Structure formats: structure tokens, C-alpha cells
Amino acid sequence: MAGLASARRSPELRLGFGTLRLLYVGLFLIFVLAPLYWVVITSIKPTSDYLAIPPVWFPAEPTIVHYTAALFAYRGLAGLINSAVVATVTTVLSALLGTLMGYSLARFNTGGPHLSFWVLSQRFLPPIAIVLPVFLLYRSWGLYDTRLGLILIYTMITLPLSVWMMYAYFRQLPKEMEEAALVDGCSRWGAFWRIALPLAVPGIVVAAVFAFIFVWTEFFFALNLTSRNAFTLPTIFRAFLGFQGAQYGEASALAVTSLVPSIVLGMLVQRHLVRGLTLGAVHG
């Protein structure tokens, strides 16, 4: 099937509204780009430019002071490091556990439909229902405000994504090669490890990138399970709430810093976006 990057040229939807169509796409592009433009501009404006009427559309003297303030005065750098460590370790764990379970579901139909549905249902639990008891348990387990605590909960939260993406991926891999290996005296673990796993690497990479993006952009769990030590990048925005107009620059600088990595990664997996968004249910 055609990916996002290409479309068919057949006259399937000859709506005849050629101009109207392009106008709509153009307006939508402006809608998408306007906030991005504004946040980038705000992040390099001198402080005196924020409170100007009419607004300053492009600063005469761009500055990077807000970036240094966001990274150091507001501990953006510490948040960046926490986010990177937590997201990386979570990604590895989630991809590993997801691959193991996805393979088992796809090849052995383990637990029938109940087990796979049970994992999936976790995806739709309201986070508030999980985070309240986990907050209490983490306090008594010594995991509150630790990177390990965040990594564990994030691995659990991303499991439905990893498991289902890998489940769908293994289902579409032919199993003949594994069967041939079994006939040749290979153990089942050998067939998994030496035959199926190498073939699944592209699928694992895509699932891992989606898990990374999820963790990198997640706010709710980090807000409630961390405080002064393990706080991630998105939680720093707490400091900018309210009507403190003088901090628009810092908030914008932090926003720009935070969105670059996930957008870059997102662009790498854009061909697989539909699978990622629907947990492998729809092929784009």
C-alpha cells in the first residue's frame, strides 16, 4: 500500500474543487505553522519586545539569553538529561518486553484473545486511576521522584504499544523459515533468536521510536511522580504558569529545545505513523 509520501494519480476523487482544495491545504498549513513560528520568534526576542503593541513580528536584535536562562536558571539542562535517560532506558525495556510478548502472541497465540486484549486495555485506562495508587506505593517503595520509578511506570504504559506493534509485525512475517529451522533440529528459542529476531529488527526500531516519542512528550505521570530530582523536561513548564509575562522567552526557549528531538525522530518514522497511532491495527 502506498505510504504517506506517495499517492495514486488515478482520478478517484475528482471533486472538481481544485482551487478550493489547495486553498484549504494552504490555510491549514498556516494554522499548523503559525504557533511554531511564534514560539521560535518569542524565544529569541529581547525581553522588552514581549509587551509591545503591536506585537513584534521579528525582533530587530535576536538574542539567546532565554535559552541559557531556560537551561540553567530553570534547570532545563537537568530536565533534558532526566528526559534523555528515562526515555532511552524505557525505550530499550519496552521494545525488549514488547518483542518477546509480541512474538509469543503471534506465533503461539498465547492466552488466546484474552491476553492480547488485556494488554491492549491497559492503553485505555485513565492515567489518573493508575497514578493515584502508584504515587502512594512509590512513596513507600522509595521510588517516588526517582528515574527508576519513572522508567518502570513508563515501560508499563508503553507496553500495549510495543506489544501490539510487534504482534502485528510478527504476524505478517512468514513463519516458514522458523518451521524449517525447527525441522533441522533447531530449538524454539533458537528459531526465535536466530531466525525471527533478525527479521524483525526494522519493526522493533519503529516500535522503539514510538515508545521514545511517547515518553519524551509525556507530562501527566512525570508531573505527579517526580519533584525536585527526577523531573523531566515537560514538567518544567509548571514554573511558567500564571501571568508572569517576563518569562515568555524562557518558556518558549524550553519549548523549542524540547520539541526538536521528538520532531526529528517523528520524521524518521513518518512512513509508519499510521501503524504507530493505531497500535498496528491499520497499515498506512
Add this chain to the structure above:
Amino acid sequence: MARSVGADDVTERRTVWGAAASSFADRHIAWLLVLPAVLLILVLSIYPLAYSVWVAFVNFDFEIPGHAFVGLKNFQQIVDDPIARWSLVNTAILSVACVAVEFVLGLLLALAMVKTFRGRGLIMPILILPLFISPVIVGQFWSLLLQQPFGPTNYLLGKLVGQPVEIGWLTQTPWNFIAIVTADAWQWTAFMFVILLAGLTSIAPEMFEAAELDGATPWQTFYHVTLPLLAPIILLAITFRLLDAVKLFDVIYVMTGGGPGASTYTASFYLYQIGFQQFHLSKATAGSWIFLALSAVIIMALVRRLLRPEVR
């Protein structure tokens, strides 16, 4: 001599044990592979949920010492709280509004983008970009754009209508609702768009050719061919979006803080306030069980039917 026999014995015992272990592992490979993931979910989801049942029936409040059994008191407090009921209604209003707006905008975008044109390959990455940004940052974007009096939105609107516009987008009802839906739609229209686009491109071109031969107008083709063929994927896209939209929290937290008053409280925001700001943990937990039960009804109704891997 004796020593070498002993050594052989040890090696042999090892291989016997090794063989037994590997044959055990091989016979139970299916369950051993799912074990780590299942254990993690049991420890960090099922156990906390079970624990929270206990929390919901006792007194667990940082303002009141002790954990005495209080029966249904916590649930009663939630049911009696007008703000709780308002938050629930609000969750329904906001999530339906967000999903509806995103669906219409996303479907139009998918229809507009399904045919190739020059520059399409460049536009595509920009259209999906919002999906990779943290919702907190999206809230921050729109706070910057909409804030009063220095934000650019009111200024541009003022230029457009020829007189100063002073809308408190974040502080006045109903503008705060419009602001929240706008921010959410900015981020998630792309979600509808890519899924519906995948659906559109998977429809066989013969279907449209046949409709054209029969002399169908574009509108007739859309209504009688495209829409019915797209129906399963539309249902799937709306289900997925709706299940996330009812959790709406981040954008509210950043943009309105639930305000003014409690006007933009959602269920998640309300429970967060009760649990993590006022530390009435038992009351919040009881509330989260009510919310969970209500969401479960939607989940059961929609997901079980939709999410077979066979769905294409």
C-alpha cells in the same frame, strides 16, 4: 583416575540439568516470553488498582491521620460534589467537541491531500508535525498566541474587524472552551488526517471509475462510495481519538488551570486537584474508580469490536 571420573560426572550432571532446563524452556517458550511483560503489568497496574480499591474505602487523607474504614463515604463525597458532576459533563462536552472538529477538519484534509500535486511531499511532514510535540508545549503555544493583551491573535483580529478586540481567550467563557478545542485540534487533527488518508488510499480505484461510468456526481460518489467504504476506518479513528480525548488534562493545566473558577475542569483535572493539590487521596481514588467504570463502558462497547488485527 578418580578425579577424572568425578569431573566427567560433573560435566554430565551439568548437561543433564542443562538439557532438562532447556527442554523446560522450550516446552514453555510461549509463556516464558510473555512473562516479563505480564509481570510488569501485574505489579504496576493490576496491583496498584487493587490497592486503590482499599484506598477508596478507607480514610487516606494527608489532612486526617489514620486509615480507618469509612465504607462508601468517599464515593458519596464525589457524587455529592457539584464540581465533580460538572467536570464529568465538561469532559463529555469537550471530548465530543474536540473529536468532532478534528474529524471534520481531518477528513477534509485527507480528501484534499489524497491526489498528488506538486509540493505534496513537502507539505506532508509539516501537517503531521504536531503529533510529535508534547501537549504541554502545545498548550504553551496557544497561551502565547491567545494571551491578552499582548498576544498576536487579538491584535490580528482587531486589524481584521477594524476595531480593537479584547477577548480573554483563557479567562472568559465560552472563549476558553474555544481556545482549548483549538489547541487540541491543532495537535490531533493530524491523527484523523493520516488514518483517514490511509483509508482513502486503500480504496480500489475501480470503485470510483465505476461510479464515474454510472454518471455519479462527485457528491454522490463521496456519499455512496467513499463514505461507506471508509466507514470502518472512520469508526476506528474516532474510537481511538475519543478514548484519548476523555483523558484531557495537559492543555487545560497549562492554558486555563481549570478556570475561570472550575469552568474548564475535566474529570482528570478535577481528580488531580482533589488528589494531588488538596491531598484528599481517598476521595480522589473513589472518584477515579467512578471515572474508570464509566470509561470502561465506552472501552468495552467500542474497542472489543474494532481492534481485531484483521481490521484493515
